[in-house]
Each structure stands twice: as C-alpha cells, then as structure tokens.
Amino acid sequence: MPAQKIITQWGILQPIHFVLGLLIMLTITLLLWQHYGMNLSLRFDPSNFTKISASDDRDTEGGKSIGLLTYTADYWRLDCQLNEGHRSPYCSIDLDLSNGSQGIDFSKYTQITIHYRYQDAREQVNLVMINFNPEYSVENDYRSQKFTEIYLPGAMGWSTHALSWRQFNVASWWIADKKIPPKWADNEFSNIREIRVATGLFPKKTNHQIDLAYIELNGKWISNNTLQLLLLLLWGGSAAFWLITELRRSMQALQRSNKQQQALKNAQERLKETNQLLTERSMRDPLTSAFNREGLNVLLASEPLNASLCIIFIDIDHFKKINDTHGHSTGDQVLCLLAQHIQQQIRPSEKLIRFGGEEFILLCQYSGLAQAELLAEKLRLWLFSQNWPSEITLSCSFGVAERQTGESFEAALHRADLALYRAKAGGRNRVEVAK
Numbered sequence: 001m002p003a004q005k006i007i008t009q010w011g012i013l014q015p016i017h018f019v020l021g022l023l024i025m026l027t028i029t030l031l032l033w034q035h036y037g038m039n040l041s042l043r044f045d046p047s048n049f050t051k052i053s054a055s056d057d058r059d060t061e062g063g064k065s066i067g068l069l070t071y072t073a074d075y076w077r078l079d080c081q082l083n084e085g086h087r088s089p090y091c092s093i094d095l096d097l098s099n100g101s102q103g104i105d106f107s108k109y110t111q112i113t114i115h116y117r118y119q120d121a122r123e124q125v126n127l128v129m130i131n132f133n134p135e136y137s138v139e140n141d142y143r144s145q146k147f148t149e150i151y152l153p154g155a156m157g158w159s160t161h162a163l164s165w166r167q168f169n170v171a172s173w174w175i176a177d178k179k180i181p182p183k184w185a186d187n188e189f190s191n192i193r194e195i196r197v198a199t200g201l202f203p204k205k206t207n208h209q210i211d212l213a214y215i216e217l218n219g220k221w222i223s224n225n226t227l228q229l230l231l232l233l234l235w236g237g238s239a240a241f242w243l244i245t246e247l248r249r250s251m252q253a254l255q256r257s258n259k260q261q262q263a264l265k266n267a268q269e270r271l272k273e274t275n276q277l278l279t280e281r282s283m284r285d286p287l288t289s290a291f292n293r294e295g296l297n298v299l300l301a302s303e304p305l306n307a308s309l310c311i312i313f314i315d316i317d318h319f320k321k322i323n324d325t326h327g328h329s330t331g332d333q334v335l336c337l338l339a340q341h342i343q344q345q346i347r348p349s350e351k352l353i354r355f356g357g358e359e360f361i362l363l364c365q366y367s368g369l370a371q372a373e374l375l376a377e378k379l380r381l382w383l384f385s386q387n388w389p390s391e392i393t394l395s396c397s398f399g400v401a402e403r404q405t406g407e408s409f410e411a412a413l414h415r416a417d418l419a420l421y422r423a424k425a426g427g428r429n430r431v432e433v434a435k
C-alpha cells in the first residue's frame with residue numbers, strides 16, 4: 001500500500017482512538033506486570049537474620065522442657081527435650097520481628113513458605129504468627145498478643161510448604177484464655193512481632209529435633225484487588241472525562257448552531273422587510289406616496305372578481321394654469337398636499353391611486369353609487385375649503401362609477417372618466433355620476 005494512502009487512512013483516527021489504544025495497552029501492561037513481576041518478598045534465613053532464639057515451657061506453669069538452638073550456614077536447629085510439667089509441653093524457635101513496639105505488616109504478602117525438617121514423621125510442627133494490637137494486647141504481657149497458627153506435618157527429609165493466610169487459624173486457647181470477643185477473633189497479620197516454629201500438640205516422644213532453613217514471605221507491590229480497583233478507576237475516570245468533554249463539545253456545537261440559525265433567521269427577516277419595502281415602494285408614486293399604476297394592478301389582482309367596487313375619478317381643475325402661474329415646483333407641492341388631504345379623509349380600505357399627471361382614482365368597496373357619490377362630494381368640499389400654497393384657489397372635478405356585475409375594471413373606469421368629462425364640461429368643481 002502506498003505511504004500516502006496509509007497516512008490518509010490514519011487521518012480518520014480521532015484523539016479518542018489514541019486514548020483508547022493507550023488505555024488498552026496500559027491495562028494489558030499492568031496486568032502482565034502484576035502477574036509476572038511486581039514481586040515483593042521477605043526472607044528469614046541464617047545468612048540474613050540473627051534475632052532468633054529458642055524458648056521452652058520453663059518458668060511458666062511448672063514447665064520442665066529444655067530447648068536449645070544452634071545454627072549452621074544453611075539452617076537453624078532446635079534440639080528439644082519435652083519433659084512432664086507444663087500442661088502442654090513445648091519448645092520453639094522464635095524469630096523476633098519487633099522494632100521497638102512495631103512489628104511487620106504481613107497482610108501485604110499473600111503467601112508464606114517454610115522450609116524445614118522434623119526428624120519424626122509422626123509429629124507436627126506448629127507455625128505461629130504473633131500479632132500485637134493495642135485493642136487486645138498489652139505491652140509486657142506476651143500472651144495478650146494474638147496467636148494465629150497452623151500445624152504442619154513432620155517429615156524425615158526436608159519439606160517445603162507454601163501457605164496462604166486463609167489456612168491459618170486463631171489459636172482457640174488464646175480466645176478462651178483471654179476471653180476475646182468475636183470481632184477480634186479473626187486472623188490478623190498487620191503487626192506481626194514474632195514468628196514461632198514450635199513442637200506440636202500431643203508429642204509422642206521426649207527428644208525432638210527441628211531444622212528450619214528459611215521462612216519466606218511473598219506478595220505483590222500491588223495486590224490483585226488493588227489493581228482491579230485501579231483499572232476500574234482508570235477506565236471509569238477516562239469514560240467520565242470523555243463523556244463530559246463530548247457533552248461540552250455537543251453543547252458548544254448546539255449553541256453555535258443555534259446562533260447561526262438565529263443569525264440566518266434575522267438575515268431572512270431583514271431580507272423580507274427589505275423585500276416588502278421595495279415592493280411597497282415600487283407600488284407607490286414617489287411624489288405623493290399614493291399608489292401608482294403598478295400598485296393599482298396589484299390591488300386589482302388581490303381583489304375578488306365579483307366584489308362590489310366604486311371608482312371615483314378626481315382631476316384638478318386648471319392645473320396647467322397653476323403650473324404656468326406659480327411654477328412647476330408649486331404644482332408638485334399642490335399635488336403632494338392634495339394626496340395628503342384626501343388620505344386624511346378616507347378609510348384604510350379606500351385606496352388612492354395617482355393615475356396620471358394631476359389625475360387620481362379612489363377605489364372604494366361599496367355596493368351602490370350613493371355612498372361613493374357622498375364621499376366624492378365630501379372630498380370636493382373638503383379640498384375646495386383647504387388653504388393652498390401661494391393662496392391658490394383650488395377645485396377638483398369628480399366622476400363616479402360603480403362596476404357592474406360582469407363588467408371589467410377598464411370599462412367601469414371608462415364610464416367614470418366619461419362622468420368626469422361631464423363634470424368638467426358642466427363647469428368643473430362638481431361631482432358627476434356615471435349612468
């Protein structure tokens with residue numbers, strides 16, 4: 001595969017893929033490391049440990065047994081003569097682990113291995129962990145410490161036992177003697193001050209010999225449970241972090257999208273308004289603001305065909321003379337004012353259209369000419385009574401027509417125009433109604 005193509009394919013990977021890959025690799029590495037490495041060990045043998053002694057049952061309860069400890073480079077040897085006297089005669093090898101009042105925390109180790117030799121297969125070796133806990137132990141009272149033990153078989157040759165803490169039991173004599181409540185009657189290895197390797201219960205003979213080569217503790221820096229918890233936290237934490245990041249990213253994207261949508265909506269609104277304004281302007285006469293012919297067409301197009309409609313044609317009398325006498329701009333002013341005066345007098349439903357130079361049309365949705373004629377008359381009087389620039393006396397003539405059923409607008413307009421013509425011919429400043 002060409003290098004370029006491989007690079008392009010890597011490009012589809014996102015940071016989450018790399019993080020996921022890293023987490024998987026970290027998890028596998030930790031699991032393998034914990035399984036094959038992370039070893040924690042502590043060994044007691046004649047080459048590295050000297051705080052060791054023999055003890056026996058003398059000095060307590062009339063004991064007469066005699067224990068003697070010697071050692072070689074490879075092992076410690078306990079020679080023991082068990083004599084009648086103590087209720088349970090014994091000799092032991094004692095490994096003193098205390099450092100001041102502090103012992104060793106054995107609970108971080110998962111396994112204890114003992115390598116020993118007992119010259120008689122019928123006997124048992126008693127391996128005891130002695131734990132100090134101020135909850136039930138008192139300084140200078142040796143037997144107030146917790147005795148947790150296991151009995152191992154004697155063997156003619158060397159034998160090795162690898163033991164877990166679950167195989168140990170708290171000595172029943174200790175619970176009974178010290179009246180220990182159940183909550184303290186469980187195995188405990190957090191502060192071991194002494195390991196004792198002793199002769200077993202019910203010995204069969206008098207002379208015994210126990211050789212102890214070593215005791216070794218093994219464990220892991222990180223226990224299985226701790227590692228599982230650690231991995232759970234690592235994965236859980238990463239997942240939570242990823243979820244929060246994704247959530248925040250989605251929310252930001254949503255906010256951005258909302259903003260863009262809002263901006264688009266605003267732009268659309270503005271465009272619509274501009275469009276409306278332009279349409280409105282294109283329908284209006286710039287001088288008088290009345291509708292123009294384009295506006296008239298739009299108004300008629302939106303009008304139902306058979307709706308009743310009256311047309312009032314309005315024409316200024318002798319407007320040419322006003323222009324000629326007072327100038328074109330005064331004429332413009334008059335046109336403007338005229339439109340304003342008419343707009344003041346009509347309803348919103350009545351529409352004023354500048355039809356040509358000084359000609360205006362008023363569209364009214366009346367049925368019946370009488371009402372339209374009334375309006376035309378009212379307007380005539382109103383306009384005639386207004387003050388005009390340059391003290392002009394201004395009058396208008398009106399032609400009124402009602403669109404008949406089936407009649408076109410143009411035909412009705414023509415009739416209104418004829419009526420207007422009659423008003424002009426009849427002396428101006430008057431209203432004429434189309435026949």
Ligand SMILES: Nc1nc2c(ncn2[C@@H]2O[C@H](COP(=O)(O)OP(=O)(O)OP(=O)(O)O)[C@@H](O)[C@H]2O)c(=O)[nH]1
Binds near residue numbers: 357
């Ligand atoms: N100032 C101005 N004058 C205009 C405008 N449009 C048309 N006119 C003038 O309006 C006048 C119309 O004159 P005529 O058609 O003879 O009508 P009239 O003088 O009003 O006479 P009658 O209608 O018969 O009473 C012309 O002089 C046009 O130049 C405009 O926009 N502004």
